Amino acid sequence: MRRQVGIAGLQRQAREKEQFRHMGDRLAASQLQQLQDQMAQFKSSLELFATKHRAEIARNPAFRRQFAQMCAGMGVDPLTSSKGVWSDLLGVGGFYYELGVRVMELCIALRERWGPLVPLADAVKALNHERASAAAAVSEDDVTRAVKLLAPLGGGFALVDLPAANGTVAVIAAVPRELNLDADRVARMLGDAAGVRPVTAEDVARSTGWTADRAQRCLDLLVADGIVWVDTQDDATTYFWFSAELLA
Amino acid sequence: MSTNYAPPVPFEFPPIYSFPPFFTLQPHAPSRDKQVTAWVDLIRAYCTHHRVYRLSLNASILDLPLFRNAALNRSVSRDMLHTLLTALVKADLAEWTSKSKTHVFVYWKSLSEWSDTLVAWAKDNGFANTVVTGYEVRLGDYVTDQEFYAMDEAVFAKVVAHLDHQRRIVMINPSSNVDELGFKIIG
Known part of the structure; x- marks a missing residue:
């Protein structure tokens, strides 16, 4: 383009700029409109879908899982939040919260039997047994989601994979207070060697750099939680073993 | 432990025995409760397998493989054994033989289960309604393949008393010597 000089040239440049801007705005507006239309359509489709299948979502674990996956893929999570457009719209948001509360109750009820570690499979079985009449089964996937939802509460509920006789077993760790960081670290050390070899207070102190007293206190805490069993048959040393429950 | 019975296959210990x-x-x-429960199950299974009718709280019993894992070099202490036997008694799987609480009868079958077993044996083998002696039932040639063969004398006397009490036998010749007992099992 030939270089324009003078007033006319400047005015034309300004005019062209203005026109481009207009064009841009129009394009943006139409795109926004399109998006809004799509969104509205999507919303109504999802709403339709959810209303139509609400009973199925509440009742069928496999279906619920697929629905949750589909929604997660689209960046919405209607099942796990009880506030917001989606759950208001769909009325399915409370599901995992309710389940979470029931998992907590269950863990407290089963503490006598399982101690602080409830195997996931047993929790699911107990939950389904408890609501056998409601005919609304829950799956391991549901319980996993519910337990993850409980995490921000800081109640010490978490899912942990523990080594077991054949591979690993998923357990809900329901320690009424949170394992303190020391105990957590030692539990990990023990978990790595579950059923294979024990640790002594000395081992713990050596590998962590703690004082003997701190290591001992931490191990005593784990014993008091039923996570660790002791073997005192050696005169000099007490051995600490990861709880036997998962081996038996 | 008093038994001369040699089981055809060795006892298979559960995984927790190696812990x-x-x-x-x-x-x-709570850990101890679980542990004691596991021990009660183990003792019952072991006594069933080896047909053990008595356990005594003395030093030699702690040499039994049940209470001593030689591979681990671990064994049950005397105090712990007392706890375990007490739990066994509480679970109705054993009975102290005397007030001194040093021996137990182990009921890996309860007295009423033993009673049913004896009556069933008598009916199935044509010994019902005829006079049999304690010796015949306990040690006779016809019972060598029975689970109750060579049953502990004291336990046998208790089973007979139980049957008598239930009127499922007619006592012909009462005796303090179980071998000399004479009775009819009503079929």
């Missing part, structure tokens, strides 16, 4: 802390009574109560 060293199993042989130390756990200080934490």
